[in-house]
Amino acid sequence: MGSIHGAVCAQDQPAENTIIEVGMWVSDIKGVDLASSSFNMDFYLLFEFNPSEISLDQVRKFTIVNIAIIDIDLSINEVEANEQEGVLIYQVIGAFTKNFDIQRYPFETHTLEIIIEYSGFNSSFVSYKVGSKIKVDESVNIAGWELGDYKTEISEKAYFDNSYSRFIFGIDISRPWLSGIIKNILPLAIFAVMAMLAFLVPIEESGQRLALVSVILLSTITFHFALLSGLPPRDYLTFSDKIMLVLDLVFLYILTAVAYIMYLQTKKKDVDLMTINKRALEILIVLFAILLVGLIISF
Incomplete structure (x- = not known):
C-alpha cells in the first residue's frame, strides 16, 4: 500500500491532546477502475490548528495511506501555509486504492475512501477532528456511476504500542439500475x-x-x-x-x-x-x- 508523508522537521513535541481540524473539498473524481482496484480523485486538504499548541512543520507530518503504488503522476502541492492563522492547505491529485466488493455486480455500491493519517506523534499528543469545511463540488460527475452521500469519520490505527489518528473521507457511488x-x-x-x-x-x-x-x-x-x-x-x-x-x-x-x-x-x-x-x-x-x-x- 502506497503512502506519502508531509515534510518532516525536527521539532519539540506538541502539547498533549492537541487537535487538528481536517477539511476537504473534492473537485473531481474519475477513473473508477474495478480491474486495478483504484480510482482517481482531485481534492483540497485543509488543516486548521492552534499555533500555540503545534507548529506548522508538525502539522505537515501526515500520510495519505491508500495512495496507489503505481501512481507516477501523483501531485501533492502546498497551496497555502499560514502558521499565524493556523491554516495549511494542500491540493492532491492522484490514484488511490480501493478493495471493491463486487458480489452484487452489476448493481453494486462502493465507497471511495481517502485515508489521512497523522504520522508525527501518537494520538495522546495529536488527534484529528472533522472540520466544518467538507464539500463535494457540484460539478463532480463519474461516467457510468451515480454519486451518493459522503461521510467522514475519525479513527485510530495502532502500530505496536502506539496509536495514530486517522481522518477518513468516503463518498458512495452506485451503478444506475x-x-x-x-x-x-x-x-x-x-x-x-x-x-x-x-x-x-x-x-x-x-x-x-x-x-x-x-x-x-x-x-x-x-x-x-x-x-x-x-x-x-x-x-x-x-x-x-x-x-x-x-x-x-x-x-x-x-x-x-x-x-x-x-x-x-x-x-x-x-x-x-x-x-x-x-x-x-x-x-x-x-x-x-x-x-x-x-x-x-x-x-
Whole structure:
C-alpha cells in the first residue's frame, strides 16, 4: 500500500491532546477502475490548528495511506501555509486504492475512501477532528456511476504500542439500475428467450434446433467473458456469475432435450414427438421459474 508523508522537521513535541481540524473539498473524481482496484480523485486538504499548541512543520507530518503504488503522476502541492492563522492547505491529485466488493455486480455500491493519517506523534499528543469545511463540488460527475452521500469519520490505527489518528473521507457511488439492466441483463435475457424458441422450430428440423442452441450458448459464454474482463480477481460469485450459472443450466437442459428428441426421431421410435416436445417446454418454463426465484433470493 502506497503512502506519502508531509515534510518532516525536527521539532519539540506538541502539547498533549492537541487537535487538528481536517477539511476537504473534492473537485473531481474519475477513473473508477474495478480491474486495478483504484480510482482517481482531485481534492483540497485543509488543516486548521492552534499555533500555540503545534507548529506548522508538525502539522505537515501526515500520510495519505491508500495512495496507489503505481501512481507516477501523483501531485501533492502546498497551496497555502499560514502558521499565524493556523491554516495549511494542500491540493492532491492522484490514484488511490480501493478493495471493491463486487458480489452484487452489476448493481453494486462502493465507497471511495481517502485515508489521512497523522504520522508525527501518537494520538495522546495529536488527534484529528472533522472540520466544518467538507464539500463535494457540484460539478463532480463519474461516467457510468451515480454519486451518493459522503461521510467522514475519525479513527485510530495502532502500530505496536502506539496509536495514530486517522481522518477518513468516503463518498458512495452506485451503478444506475436502468443502465445495469440494459447493458448486462437484457442481452442475457434475449439469449435465453432465443434458446427457448428452439422448441418452436419444427421437429423435422432437429439439426437446426441443435445448432441454434449451440450458437446461442457460445454467444452467451463470449458475452460473459467480456463482462469479466473489467473485473478484479475474486474468490466468490458475483450476481452476474449467478445469472450465467442459471443460463448455463437452462441451456444444458435445452441441449439435452433437443438432443433426446433428435435421437428419438433418428431411431424412428413409435412415440408422439410433438407431445414430448410440449412437455419438455413446460418443464423448461417451471425449471426457469425456480432458478429465477433462487437468483432473486440470492441477491
